[in-house]
Amino acid sequence: xxxxxxxxMAEAVINGILLGGLLALLALGLNLIFGVIDVTWICYAxxxxxxxxxxxxxxxxxxxxxxxAVIACIALVAVLGMALHYIVIEPLLNxxxxxxxxxxxxxxxxxxxxxxxxFGIEFRNLGIRLPVLEVGDMFISYPRLIAFGAxxxxxxxxxxxxxxxxxxxxxxxxxxxxxxxxxxxVDSRRIYLITSALGGGLAGLGACVLVLQxxxxxxxxxxxxxxxxxxxxxxxxxxxxxxxxxAFVFAEIIAIGSLASDLEWGYVLAFGFFIVMMFxxxxxxxxxxx
Amino acid sequence: xxxxxxxxxGGVGILALVLLPFVYHSAYPLHILILILIWSFAYTSxxxxxxxxxxxxxxxxxxxVGAYVTALxxxxxxxxxxxxxxxxxxxxxxxxxxxxxPCFRFRITGHYFALVTLALSGIVLQVITATRDWTGGxxxxxxxxxxxxxxxxxxxxxxxxxxxxALAVWVVGLAIWHFVDRSMARYAMEAISEDEDASAAxxxxxxxxxxxxxxxxxxxxxxxxxxxxxxxxxxSPDTVSGIAVSLQMVFAVVVGGIYVSLGPTVGAIxxxxxxxxxxxxxxxxxxxxxxxVYGVLLVVFIIFLxxxxxxxxxxxRRKPAAAKPAxxxx
Numbered sequence: 001x002x003x004x005x006x007x008x009m010a011e012a013v014i015n016g017i018l019l020g021g022l023l024a025l026l027a028l029g030l031n032l033i034f035g036v037i038d039v040t041w042i043c044y045a046x047x048x049x050x051x052x053x054x055x056x057x058x059x060x061x062x063x064x065x066x067x068x069a070v071i072a073c074i075a076l077v078a079v080l081g082m083a084l085h086y087i088v089i090e091p092l093l094n095x096x097x098x099x100x101x102x103x104x105x106x107x108x109x110x111x112x113x114x115x116x117x118x119f120g121i122e123f124r125n126l127g128i129r130l131p132v133l134e135v136g137d138m139f140i141s142y143p144r145l146i147a148f149g150a151x152x153x154x155x156x157x158x159x160x161x162x163x164x165x166x167x168x169x170x171x172x173x174x175x176x177x178x179x180x181x182x183x184x185x186v187d188s189r190r191i192y193l194i195t196s197a198l199g200g201g202l203a204g205l206g207a208c209v210l211v212l213q214x215x216x217x218x219x220x221x222x223x224x225x226x227x228x229x230x231x232x233x234x235x236x237x238x239x240x241x242x243x244x245x246x247a248f249v250f251a252e253i254i255a256i257g258s259l260a261s262d263l264e265w266g267y268v269l270a271f272g273f274f275i276v277m278m279f280x281x282x283x284x285x286x287x288x289x290x
Numbered sequence: 291x292x293x294x295x296x297x298x299x300g301g302v303g304i305l306a307l308v309l310l311p312f313v314y315h316s317a318y319p320l321h322i323l324i325l326i327l328i329w330s331f332a333y334t335s336x337x338x339x340x341x342x343x344x345x346x347x348x349x350x351x352x353x354x355v356g357a358y359v360t361a362l363x364x365x366x367x368x369x370x371x372x373x374x375x376x377x378x379x380x381x382x383x384x385x386x387x388x389x390x391x392p393c394f395r396f397r398i399t400g401h402y403f404a405l406v407t408l409a410l411s412g413i414v415l416q417v418i419t420a421t422r423d424w425t426g427g428x429x430x431x432x433x434x435x436x437x438x439x440x441x442x443x444x445x446x447x448x449x450x451x452x453x454x455x456a457l458a459v460w461v462v463g464l465a466i467w468h469f470v471d472r473s474m475a476r477y478a479m480e481a482i483s484e485d486e487d488a489s490a491a492x493x494x495x496x497x498x499x500x501x502x503x504x505x506x507x508x509x510x511x512x513x514x515x516x517x518x519x520x521x522x523x524x525x526s527p528d529t530v531s532g533i534a535v536s537l538q539m540v541f542a543v544v545v546g547g548i549y550v551s552l553g554p555t556v557g558a559i560x561x562x563x564x565x566x567x568x569x570x571x572x573x574x575x576x577x578x579x580x581x582x583v584y585g586v587l588l589v590v591f592i593i594f595l596x597x598x599x600x601x602x603x604x605x606x607r608r609k610p611a612a613a614k615p616a617x618x619x620x
Contacts, residue, residue: 040401091593097400098345102544103592105537110585116578218578226412226533233405264420271413278406279392 008259011138016255018144020248022209025151026224027231027243028158029202035175035238036195039089039100043108045225047084047200050111051077051207052216056124074204081200082193089196090189108221115218123215130212143212154205155244158198171195175238227254227267230274236284246285250274307457311450320449322566326558327456328518329542331463333554335510336539338470339503341548343400343483347536348389348407351414352382352508354531356515358418358425361433361525364443366424371444375516382512383505385410390504394497397486408533415532430526433519444520452521459517460555463510467551470503479503541588547598556600 030044041047054076058069088107092100130142162168174181174191182188214220231250235242250270258266277285311320336349359378363369369377389410393403418425425431436443446452470476478499481489490496519525528534538561546557565580572579595602 040405088589088593095592095596096343098343098404099592099596101345101401101404102540103589105540106585106588106592108537108585109541109581109588113578113581113585117582121577222533226408229405230409230412233402237401262420264416267416268413268420271409271416274409275389275406275413278398278402279396282396282398282402 007138009256011140012255012259013252014138014140015144016252017248018140018148018251019255020251021148021151022144022206023224023228023231023251024244024247025147025154025202025209026206026228027235027247028155028240029199029206030228031232031235031238031240031243032158032171032195032202033199034232035240036171037085037089037192038178038238039092039097040104040229040237041084041199042101042104042225042229043084043111043221044199044203045221045228046108046111047077047080047203048207048210048224049115049216049218049221050080051204052211052214052220053115053119053124054204055208055211056126056216059126060124070205070208073208074201077204077207078197078201081196081198081203084200085193085196090192112218112221119218121218123217125215126211128212141213143209146212147209150205150209154202158202161198167191167194171198227270230271234274234277234285239284242284249285304461308454311453315450317449320453322562324449324452324456324521326555326562327453327460328514328521329562330555330558331456331460331517332511332514333539333542333546333558334460334463334467334551335507335514337543337548337554338467338507338510340540340543342479342503344500344504345400345404345540346407346504346507347404347533347540348386348410349508349511349539350530350532350535351407351411352386352511353515353518353535354411354414354418354527355382355385356512357519357525357530358431358515359512360516361431361519362424364433370442371516371520372442375444375513378516379509379512383509386505386508387501390501391497394500394504399486408536411531411533411536415527418527418531425527428527430524430529432524435523445523456517456521459513464551464555466506466510470506471551475499475502541584543598544596545587545591545598547601547604549597550601550604553598553600557598560599 026044026048030041033039033041033044051073054073055069058064058072059066064072084104084107088103089100092103130146133140133142133145162172170181170186170191171194173184174186174188178188181191210224214223227250231246232243234250235244235246250273253270253273254263254266256266257269258264310323314320332349332353336346339346356375356378359381360371360374363374363377364371389406392398393406398406419427422428433445436445440446478489478494481492481494482496482499486496515530518530542557542561543554544557545560546555547553561584564583568580568583591598597605
């Protein structure tokens with residue numbers, strides 16, 4: 001029982017919560033896209049990768065101040081999201097869902113190899129070394145705290161947008177019933193584009209936060225992309241609150257699981273947990289069983 | 291006439307392929323042909339379930355199991371691949387059963403099925419990486435060269451032998467495809483992919499039919515992985531398992547044609563020739579370009595030619611007039 005209350009355990013739990021905030025932010029954008037447009041962007045993590053490169057080049061190569069770079073980066077990925085919707089998703093809106101999934105899989109290949117061709121396969125980072133916060137005997141890294149804070153701010157902003165503005169309400173309405181809303185005079189094409197931009201923007205924010213902690217390389221998306229999907233599915237695709245809770249559950253499993261052994265085992269545990277949960281609650285954590 | 295024109299053409303084609311290495315000895319083209327045959331077999335295995343709308347992103351996992359179980363048994367236990375490969379195939383089949391049974395039982399379909407199987411290939415990749423003391427982790431793994439009989443260890447130095455083995459397996463793969471195509475299982479699966487409830491009401495055992503095809507597909511994919519391992523004598527988690535390999539399978543099949551027997555083969559020919567062509571033409575500068583082209587093609591194909599190259603060509607030949615409006619509708 002000593003193990004359960006050790007300082008390492010407390011550190012793992014706190015790191016899990018911080019990681020959870022970050023994962024929740026990543027899952028939020030993807031979930032929004034799914035809930036509203038009913039497509040899965042399998043290349044979502046690659047959009048984040050592009051955003052991370054954007055941050056890297058703006059900050060280290062062109063010396064743009066960080067706040068400006070963050071705004072530019074969010075805008076860049078938002079535009080990418082709109083382009084993705086306009087070029088790839090719109091022609092496939094009425095195709096089989098699996099075709100949409102595969103087409104965005106093609107975009108995944110494209111973005112990955114585009115980054116390889118354009119930027120090479122070196123690992124790059126911002127070169128900013130932030131201090132480590134010491135609380136008691138625990139060490140908590142500043143980038144993780146910043147990530148957690150930014151994730152919370154981002155999520156609150158999205159929540160306010162969805163509940164307080166006309167466009168936000170239209171987005172939520174269309175997620176509930178796509179046929180009726182068109183009859184009610186909501187332009188679904190416009191709403192879809194706005195949602196894609198919003199989902200892209202969230203990916204951009206995620207990129208700004210991730211680049212503080214991780215090196216950028218063309219395949220960085222593969223290291224957190226799959227986990228983001230699983231979180232969305234575990235929370236129930238399109239269910240924003242479910243995704244939020246699932247992110248923390250997943251993050252704690254990874255943090256505590258990897259405490260006992262390697263980080264990989266944390267992931268294995270999390271993936272295994274996901275598969276088992278799919279059998280117990282196929283509709284997501286918050287779904288009522290029919 | 292007892293044989294149809296297609297059967298004669300097929301027979302002549304296979305005979306020509308069997309005779310090829312005895313007439314033509316150049317090593318590099320043979321190497322490419324072997325790779326094409328092995329991957330064609332893997333893609334055919336994937337398309338066995340893919341054509342019925344069961345899109346699995348877990349086949350990278352099955353392939354990894356096939357390759358690693360065979361190699362690990364040989365290196366650590368000294369078990370010959372002749373026994374190791376069947377064990378690896380059974381392992382992949384059991385794994386498929388464990389994941390697929392609850393999926394089908396609880397009606398996890400479409401997106402959700404793809405994502406559950408995605409988690410499976412993630413697990414296999416992470417387990418291979420995590421058990422690096424045995425598997426070499428992400429650095430890759432090499433089956434030990436045999437000191438005794440090459441036949442017992444399934445290790446051959448000459449390309450001709452490998453070519454014939456790969457050809458035989460590929461032909462068997464196509465035969466299985468045709469066998470399924472003519473069986474009742476195909477009608478059951480087509481009914482299921484249209485409407486599960488209706489086909490269950492019509493007396494189709496939905497779960498059992500889907501399980502049969504899934505396990506068959508997983509077992510075949512494991513065989514492809516084991517063959518790839520024995521031929522290349524080097525495997526790494528990135529080349530035989532994980533999500534990238536799963537997507538690569540899906541891509542090749544979609545480009546070649548998912549609903550026709552030779553579609554996956556055409557997909558393998560196109561993708562491998564393109565990758566090799568770019569590699570020879572541009573050398574190290576080509577890193578990434580092949581996937582860049584793949585990605586664009588995948589998107590273009592799904593939007594404009596969802597039946598793939600071979601599927602669309604066959605459509606054109608069969609009904610030149612009807613093909614055009616059909617395309618416009620899609």
